[in-house]
Amino acid sequence: MGSTTMLIGTWIAGFLTLAIFSFLYKDNPVYKLAEHIYVGVSAGYWLIYVAFFDVYPMLIQGFQNETGIEKWILLVPGALGLIMLSRWFPKTAWLSRWPIAFTVGIGAGLGITANIQGYVMPQLQATLLPVTGWNIVSLNNVILTVGVITTILYFYFSKPHKGALGWMARVGIVFIMVSFGASFGYTLMARISLLIGRLYFLLSDLLHVID
Template identity: 45%
Template sequence: MEHLGLWVAAFLTLGIYSFLYRDNPWYKLSEAIFIGISAGYWVVTLFWDNFYGKFWVGHGEDPWLWVGAVLGFLMLLRLVPKIGWISRWPLSFIVGATAGLWMMNYFSSNIMLQVKDTIMPLFGSGYTASAYDIVGNIVVAVGTFSGLVYFFFSKEHKGAFGATAKVGIWFIMITFGASFGYTVMSRMSLLIGRMDFLFSDWLGLIK
């Protein structure tokens, strides 16, 4: 059984890689299997984890859980064209709750906390930071401020404002470069993982 599993995994792995040559039936087959299996996997996992684990087990103790179940059921009414508009109710519940939750969370974590962490002391009694840290803190403060200036489009980027925005774009470019470098590294490690599977686990060429 384990051997069959290895061959299936290798067949599908090579099927996906065959796309590098061009779109072909082997790739399409692997893609179709991927879509079907993953959709089924997530429906089943959410059913057992969320519906059974959270609602079915807990609704006796917490009758409020019925609200979630009823709203979820209303969402299915989208499949009935005549009364499909009722499915907007659970949707607006999700939108309203997400907006309310995110507004406060983002305000505290993405705005207030980030501003607080950017404005760091450079020196003072009881503050012991190395020159390396101080330079780093200055770079972070200047970069964050100029980056924000770049994102401010209500004023034309001219003069001192434009020069600050220019510095901001340099910092943002470095950020994009760093993110790009990281993405390349992570994709390469995945590729190495798949190659290791093919040459070591499947073919046994690498011991």
């Protein structure tokens, strides 16, 4: 990109940044303009992204390059995709349930296999760590295991939280509150980091007040 293009781009970015920040004063038409532009460019960006990285290489190039059954079987997702567009026509809109059912089926299938393989088993393996004596690592491993079990028990509502279950649920809420506080602090610092980045852009790239 040429220097003039970059200069124009920097001013556009500066305007959009200030327009979004104007919401700190109150909701106003300039903020709303930037908000609507954000929705428009994001929708356009993701449509181009999906078309270029998914539909074009997998369907169109796949159909051009593959041979035999591998080529013709691509007509199935192509047809399902076109059927999805039947929502445009009220009389045939019900047909769009077929590709929706397909995507829901994929989601449900992955919901079982990917969740067990990707979440439950690795998390359990990483939790059940050895206790090798009286040292800080072992103590942390015990705290971690107790934290995971009591957190899960806190969300177990099939029995009233009384007696041993109530006691463990109370330990669970301690872990949950510490976790929420830590996550909050972590998120706030990440957002402040982004804020510093935007202020640096305004003061450095746009106004050249700082280097």
